[in-house]
Amino acid sequence: MNSTLHIGGLVALYIFVLAGFAGWVIIGRVPAILHTPLMSGSNFVHGIVVVGGLSALLNASTPQEQVIGFLAVLLGAGNAAGGYAVTDRMLAMFQASGGKAAGRKRGAVKAFQAKKR
Amino acid sequence: MRALLPSLAIGIAGLMAAFLFLFGLLRMSSPVTAPSGIRVAGVGMAVAVLASFLYAFDVSAAARPHLWVNIGLAAVALGVGGGVAWWSGRTVAMTAMPQMVALYNGMGGGAAAAIAAVELLGDKAQGAAALAVTLAGALIGAVSLSGSVIAWAKLDGVIQQPLRLKGQQVLNGLVMLATLALGVYIVGVAHAAFTAPVGLPVLIYAFFGGALVFGVLMTLPIGGADMPVVISIYNAFTGLAVALEGYVLQNPALMIAGMVVGAAGLLLTLLMARAMNRSVGNVVFTHFGATAKQGKSAIKGELKPMAPGDAGIAMRYARSVIIVPGYGLAVAQGQQKLYELVQLLQAGGVNVRFAVHPVAGRMPGQMDVLLAEAGVPYDLIFQLEDINDAFADTDVALVIGANDVVNPAARTDKSSPIFGMPILNADRAKQVFVVKRGEGKGYAGIVNALFYGDNCHMVYGDAQAVLIKMIEAVKSLGLPAAA
Numbered sequence: 118m119n120s121t122l123h124i125g126g127l128v129a130l131y132i133f134v135l136a137g138f139a140g141w142v143i144i145g146r147v148p149a150i151l152h153t154p155l156m157s158g159s160n161f162v163h164g165i166v167v168v169g170g171l172s173a174l175l176n177a178s179t180p181q182e183q184v185i186g187f188l189a190v191l192l193g194a195g196n197a198a199g200g201y202a203v204t205d206r207m208l209a210m211f212q213a214s215g216g217k218a219a220g221r222k223r224g225a226v227k228a229f230q231a232k233k234r
Numbered sequence: 235m236r237a238l239l240p241s242l243a244i245g246i247a248g249l250m251a252a253f254l255f256l257f258g259l260l261r262m263s264s265p266v267t268a269p270s271g272i273r274v275a276g277v278g279m280a281v282a283v284l285a286s287f288l289y290a291f292d293v294s295a296a297a298r299p300h301l302w303v304n305i306g307l308a309a310v311a312l313g314v315g316g317g318v319a320w321w322s323g324r325t326v327a328m329t330a331m332p333q334m335v336a337l338y339n340g341m342g343g344g345a346a347a348a349i350a351a352v353e354l355l356g357d358k359a360q361g362a363a364a365l366a367v368t369l370a371g372a373l374i375g376a377v378s379l380s381g382s383v384i385a386w387a388k389l390d391g392v393i394q395q396p397l398r399l400k401g402q403q404v405l406n407g408l409v410m411l412a413t414l415a416l417g418v419y420i421v422g423v424a425h426a427a428f429t430a431p432v433g434l435p436v437l438i439y440a441f442f443g444g445a446l447v448f449g450v451l452m453t454l455p456i457g458g459a460d461m462p463v464v465i466s467i468y469n470a471f472t473g474l475a476v477a478l479e480g481y482v483l484q485n486p487a488l489m490i491a492g493m494v495v496g497a498a499g500l501l502l503t504l505l506m507a508r509a510m511n512r513s514v515g516n517v518v519f520t521h522f523g524a525t526a527k528q529g530k531s532a533i534k535g536e537l538k539p540m541a542p543g544d545a546g547i548a549m550r551y552a553r554s555v556i557i558v559p560g561y562g563l564a565v566a567q568g569q570q571k572l573y574e575l576v577q578l579l580q581a582g583g584v585n586v587r588f589a590v591h592p593v594a595g596r597m598p599g600q601m602d603v604l605l606a607e608a609g610v611p612y613d614l615i616f617q618l619e620d621i622n623d624a625f626a627d628t629d630v631a632l633v634i635g636a637n638d639v640v641n642p643a644a645r646t647d648k649s650s651p652i653f654g655m656p657i658l659n660a661d662r663a664k665q666v667f668v669v670k671r672g673e674g675k676g677y678a679g680i681v682n683a684l685f686y687g688d689n690c691h692m693v694y695g696d697a698q699a700v701l702i703k704m705i706e707a708v709k710s711l712g713l714p715a716a717a
Contacts, residue, residue: 132490141498174308182352189348208268211268
């Protein structure tokens with residue numbers, strides 16, 4: 118189907134191990150206070166499954182494949198859109214003292230990391 | 235040649251998406267950068283989805299006559315699925331977040347299972363190994379779908395009681411084994427090792443049926459307070475299913491994103507289980523409420539009730555207060571009033587902090603979100619390991635709607651079912667006020683020695699009503715701000 122890429126079993130294993138490792142390390146850095154947005158955010162990330170659904174649906178050649186492919190895109194799109202909406206909403210609620218919106222200032226990041234220690 | 239350029243573009247878009255996902259998650263390591271993190275990941279998703287329409291230039295010959303219909307179907311599915319979920323995500327209450335996340339997660343699992351179904355029924359998987367991977371992804375995705383729907387129903391109150399059958403574990407094991415055996419049989423039939431008495435599609439449908447039933451059976455017996463672990467497990471499952479289907483579709487973006495989420499879900503599952511002092515297997519296979527026994531050691535002392543107003547005034551004259559919120563606070567919708575009280579105390583120069591236990595709430599970190607929603611700044615919210623030593627120097631610990639997470643029996647009483655669980659050391663504060671509806675026990679069904687301590691007073695009542703009285707009492711003092 119995809120003429121530029123073929124991923125054999127061993128290469129797939131490489132990808133799985135390295136991606137799993139990267140995920141473990143990156144997620145391990147997330148503080149407990151953000152675990153709910155993290156969960157909904159990672160939930161959003163696996164919404165990428167909608168891309169697989171689109172590939173299946175566009176290649177569908179029978180009514181049965183069209184129905185199941187439609188279902189895959191419908192569910193995948195729900196996963197991605199819903200996951201994004203709730204994560205974005207929750208993260209906007211986390212404010213620093215003084216009512217300032219969570220900015221991108223270096224000082225604020227440092228202050229938070231200092232507090233954690 | 236005509237097919238080369240689109241697939242190259244899809245490949246590059248997928249690479250961008252995978253990179254942006256990881257970069258976005260990296261930015262979640264601080265509440266300051268996290269909002270931009272999800273937006274970065276969102277850009278990655280948008281790029282990947284738009285690029286997917288380039289598959290249209292590269293469809294198989296059999297699908298070519300249906301192309302325009304399929305594109306239309308895809309647009310409708312994206313619009314309807316995305317639109318409904320977006321709307322529900324924008325309007326859902328923060329207390330209902332766990333069931334919403336469970337539902338979105340189930341959708342992802344269902345999508346992975348549906349992709350597997352297209353591959354299996356269309357006989358598209360090449361070779362026994364690819365077929366086995368497709369089946370594995372189908373199994374995990376389908377279990378995640380039905381399990382998440384049950385988790386949603388339990389969290390939403392559609393299913394009230396944990397349903398436990400006699401010999402449930404044996405039944406679950408049999409359903410799992412039968413489904414696995416069917417999977418092996420399908421691989422055998424597809425590669426002409428056996429001839430099946432029924433057609434392959436029938437076997438495939440039966441396989442999905444078994445997986446869905448297993449997800450239901452596995453989730454039904456698990457109690458409400460164990461949900462943080464269950465939601466984390468299904469998040470990991472869906473990630474894994476997506477990664478496996480990514481391999482089948484030869485799409486590295488799906489493989490990477492799925493595996494990252496799988497690892498994230500596994501890590502969170504282990505963290506939650508550790509915070510509850512139980513193994514993951516213990517949560518899933520044995521059921522806490524059914525096995526918990528009363529600790530034997532007798533508890534000395536008595537319960538000493540106190541009026542809300544008196545407790546409020548005592549806090550106003552304290553130098554430092556640590557608040558331990560539990561799920562009971564959210565049930566009583568008391569977060570807003572709590573923060574109002576905190577602001578009054580702060581105006582009087584009292585040092586107020588929040589101590590949040592990892593399993594406060596129905597999913598990891600839910601209490602932090604509920605406090606943030608009420609306007610509590612994140613620099614006032616501390617996690618267990620960061621604040622536990624501070625209780626000893628604190629004048630007042632205010633426990634609202636929490637019980638087992640402050641039970642000192644976890645530290646001292648070896649016969650207690652929660653022995654060894656990390657707890658907040660509220661009992662070490664000079665004074666403890668416990669706001670509670672009545673004299674009932676916590677989820678673990680055990681007596682809390684903290685309540686009987688010499689330094690502890692009970693403030694009975696609905697958390698919100700109690701907080702309103704505390705606020706009135708503090709205001710009535712009429713003290714100038716910042717003494």
